[in-house]
Amino acid sequence: MNEIYSDRVEKQIELQASVSRVWGALTDSNEFGEWFRVKMDGPFVAGQAVQGHITYPGYEHLKWEIVVQAIEPEKLFSFTWHPYAIDPKVNYSKEIPTLVEFRLEKTESGALLKVTESGFDKVPAERRLLAFRMNDRGWAEQMKNIEQYVAQKA
Amino acid sequence: MRPAKAVIFAALGDDTRLALIAKLSGGLPSSISQLTAGSKVTRQAITKHLRVLQQAGIVRCSRRGRESLFEFDPAPIQGIIEYLDVVSTQWDHALARLKSFVEK
Numbered sequence: 001m002n003e004i005y006s007d008r009v010e011k012q013i014e015l016q017a018s019v020s021r022v023w024g025a026l027t028d029s030n031e032f033g034e035w036f037r038v039k040m041d042g043p044f045v046a047g048q049a050v051q052g053h054i055t056y057p058g059y060e061h062l063k064w065e066i067v068v069q070a071i072e073p074e075k076l077f078s079f080t081w082h083p084y085a086i087d088p089k090v091n092y093s094k095e096i097p098t099l100v101e102f103r104l105e106k107t108e109s110g111a112l113l114k115v116t117e118s119g120f121d122k123v124p125a126e127r128r129l130l131a132f133r134m135n136d137r138g139w140a141e142q143m144k145n146i147e148q149y150v151a152q153k154a
Numbered sequence: 155m156r157p158a159k160a161v162i163f164a165a166l167g168d169d170t171r172l173a174l175i176a177k178l179s180g181g182l183p184s185s186i187s188q189l190t191a192g193s194k195v196t197r198q199a200i201t202k203h204l205r206v207l208q209q210a211g212i213v214r215c216s217r218r219g220r221e222s223l224f225e226f227d228p229a230p231i232q233g234i235i236e237y238l239d240v241v242s243t244q245w246d247h248a249l250a251r252l253k254s255f256v257e258k
Contacts, residue, residue, distance in 0.1 A: 007163055009242045013249045017256040025256045035255040036248060083241065113252075115245060120238060121163035 008118035016110045023074045026102050038064050044079075046071045069099070077102045083117075162230045165210035170195055171203045178213060178226035185221050 015022055025031045029040035033052065040052035049067045054060060066079040080097040098119040105112040165171060177189060186204070190197045204224055207213035211230045216223050 009238055009245060011242070011245045011249060013253060015253055015256055022252075022256050025252060031255075035251040037251075113249070115249065117241065117245065120234075120241070 007121040008116060009120075011115040013113050013115075014107065014110065015113055019074050019104050019106050019111045022104060022111045022113060023077075026077050026104075027071060044068045044071065044077075066100075067097070070101075074104055076104075083120075162210045162212065162234060165206050165212055166231075168203070168206075170199070171207055174200070174203055174207065175212065175226060178224060179228075181226070183216065183223035183225040185223055189224065 025035065027044055029042065029044050029050065029052075032038075032044070033040050033055070037056045038052045038054050040050055042050050044050060046068050049065060052064045054062045054064050064081075066081045069078040069080060070076050078099060078101040080099050082095055082097050096119065098117050101114075101116045101118075103114040103116075105114075166175075173193070174189060178184060186197060186200055189204070190200050193200070195203075204213060204215070208215055208224075212227060214225045214227050216225065
């Protein structure tokens with residue numbers, strides 16, 4: 001549950017993998033694309049924008065763009081983006097983006113990853129509706145993924 | 155049309171207004187006199203803060219005789235919580251995929 005008066009979402013997850021393994025999965029744009037379901041057109045370079053295409057079923061025609069902010073090896077990776085900025089007819093560049101930060105810490109069993117996305121107070125209200133629509137779809141797809149996974153294992 | 159989220163966040167970013175919301179969230183419509191009672195803040199200041207909350211849609215005003223009554227409307231704040239919940243759920247999914255990706 002999020003804090004009521006918060007403009008941000010904070011997450012953390014324990015990973016049974018080394019810090020350098022996780023760092024690679026975050027900052028190598030091909031590896032990032034594997035789990036984030038986006039095919040990137042180039043590498044992540046601090047201060048530079050990079051485009052990609054969503055590989056999520058049903059959204060393949062959509063462009064995805066981030067501006068990489070910080071790359072502090074094995075510590076911090078951050079970028080800005082426009083959440084749900086997927087309508088090709090809308091120019092989102094005038095809107096203030098949200099900031100996504102990945103922070104890594106070494107633990108005994110692997111790595112602790114903290115993710116913060118902040119700046120939601122600046123996101124236009126109408127984008128909310130779209131978020132709901134996408135999420136409905138997301139759940140349906142997620143259930144299918146689980147089904148397929150279980151079927152393979154059986 | 156609903157007020158923009160920025161307006162709602164701005165309205166919530168003040169201790170006096172949060173205290174007013176806390177008083178009103180009990181559900182009973184209150185007059186300015188009732189809201190000023192027991193507070194060090196002046197009646198004029200309370201009136202001003204109530205206007206900000208009204209513009210954000212968090213507080214509704216109705217008249218009873220000569221008195222204005224103020225009432226809490228949870229919808230705008232609920233909207234923000236639901237929106238952040240959606241974002242939060244999507245990060246949960248993305249991080250679960252990252253976990254199976256790096257742990258395989």
